[in-house]
Every structure is written in C-alpha cells, then in structure tokens.
Amino acid sequence: MAKTKPIDLETSLHSLEDLINRMESGQLTLEDSLQEFEQGIKLIQSCQKALTEAEQKVEILLKKSTTAKTEEFK
Numbered sequence: 001m002a003k004t005k006p007i008d009l010e011t012s013l014h015s016l017e018d019l020i021n022r023m024e025s026g027q028l029t030l031e032d033s034l035q036e037f038e039q040g041i042k043l044i045q046s047c048q049k050a051l052t053e054a055e056q057k058v059e060i061l062l063k064k065s066t067t068a069k070t071e072e073f074k
C-alpha cells in the first residue's frame with residue numbers, strides 16, 4: 001500500500017479552522033462531533049510535528065552560521 005503524502009501546515013490549519021466552524025455550528029450529532037474532535041486532534045498533532053521540524057531546521061541552519069545567535073522566545 002502506498003504511503004500518503006503528509007499534509008502541509010497551511011492545509012492542516014485551514015482544515016482545522018473548517019472543522020472548528022462545523023463543530024461550533026451546533027448542527028452535528030454527538031457521533032459526528034466525536035469524529036470531528038478525533039480528526040482535530042490528528043490535525044493538531046500534524047501541525048505540531050511540522051512546527052517542530054521547522055524549528056529544528058532553523059536551529060541547524062543557525063548552528064552552521066557563524067554570525068547568527070539564537071535566544072529563547074518569551
């Protein structure tokens with residue numbers, strides 16, 4: 001079976017926004033709401049993974065740079 005290509009961050013965020021709007025509409029059954037919630041969790045995990053990978057790439061690039069310095073975001 002072929003692996004599916006991971007969804008990019010922007011697509012995941014857009015899907016998550018649509019999902020939230022559907023859930024907030026109050027038109028879903030309990031069963032549908034639970035399915036949407038489960039899908040939302042998967043989308044959030046996908047977003048977190050993409051952001052973590054991007055952060056790691058930035059850190060690697062900064063370590064290779066001799067002039068750039070990193071500091072903790074507050």
